[in-house]
Amino acid sequence: MKGFLIDLDGTLYRGHEPIPHAAAFIQWLHQHKLKYLLVTNNSSRTPEQVAEHLQELGIEVPAAAVYTSSQAAAQYLTEQRGGNRVHMVGEAGLRIALEASGFALSDGTTPDYVVQGIDRSFSYEKLTEAVRHLKHGATYVLTNPDRMLPSDGGLMPGAGSLAASITAASGVEPVVIGKPSPIIMAYAIERLGLPAADVWVIGDNVHTDIRGGRLAGCRTALVLTGVATADNVQEQLASAGLTPDLVCDDLQHFIELFNGMDS
Template sequence: MKGFLIDLDGTLYRGHERIPGAAEFIQWLQDAQLPYLLVTNNSSRTPEAVAEHLQGLGIAVPAAAVYTSAQAAAQYLTEQGRARSVHMIGEAGLQLALEEAGFAVGGTTVCDYVVQGIDRSFSYAKLTEAVRQLAGGAAYVLTNPDRLLPSDGGLMPGAGTLAAAITAASGVEPVVIGKPSPIIMAYAIERLGLPAADVWVIGDNVHTDIRGGAVAGCLTALVLTGVATPDNVEAQLASAGVTPDRVCRDLFDFIEQVEKELLR
């Protein structure tokens, strides 16, 4: 029995485009009754919004099968046991996750945390306020370190790019929650209820998905449908210094490789 932690952006879809093999792969897991969790570094959407987006692409998954870096950030803050005020830089998914966990988002002059995810309305004013909060003693928590994200028109800046500006201005390094951090990996593996050695981590990003899986002691499979492509995979692997257990053209290829091995 194996479990699966599967990336979303660049693995199942690119923006509003379903990646070939995505729906078939999820159906394959469901038919085999294999436990899985869709683990995304994208903090902008709620699990329900992610499930709705997937449904619109013809990929049927329940919201309970989605775990976001926003949820993991809220879980991490809850475990810290500090006061509950948060200065948030992010979007609806992060705000809802924090509020559902009982955190007061904004509304105070000095906050205990600056929690930052992707924010497509990021501005100089938001950068200034984050720096001032950190200078006042707030702890810095970053949902995910991705500097680039796959989208309909190509790559776009991610939360890690915004964090680079905040860190450069404040001198404060954040606690990173999302992949490749062991924080989100431990939470996700715990949700599957399996030993890490019995879990496949599948994704398109060597630096986040594959490194996170390797550090957690999971099996790893890199698909060449997002950040990693057939043209750049060698450079990606060299720069990351990590080797996946499998490199697959796409999820169809992953299924074929696994089924061939089972028939040996």
């Protein structure tokens, strides 16, 4: 039995456009009863919202097959048992994941944690409040380190860019949850219920997907449909200092190479 941890943006879709062969790849997984989980650093949406977005693109995936950095952050805090008061800098996906795990959002008192993800209404006031809590001893948890995010209009600052300002002002380094952190990878592998050696990590980003897979002891496949492309792949690999097990034009190419290895 093999399992698959699959990235979303740049691997299955780009913004509001499905990537060719993405729907067929998911169908292939279902047809062969292969275990998989869609693992995303995006903290802004719930699994249900992600599944709905995929369905709109013609990709049929149940919400239970989606695992977000917000869910992983909530799981991490639960395991720490360091208190349940959270000051959140983020959006609905993060808030819902925290509340579903029993955490109380701070009402102005000093929280046990500052948990930060993408926040497209980030402001100087939010920066100040987060820094003050960290200066008073709150633990800093970051959903994901992505400095830039793809969008329909081009790249935009990600959660990692906001974290850079909070860290610079507070002097506090965060615990990073999302890829390439071993934290989210370990949780995702546990959900599959398979040894890491039997799991493939598939994604378009060498620095997050492939590095995360390698650190977790998984096999890795880079698809050239997002951050990595046929034009820049050698530059991407050199900058990361990593070599994935497979480099694929797209997900259909992965199936062909995977079937060839299996035979």
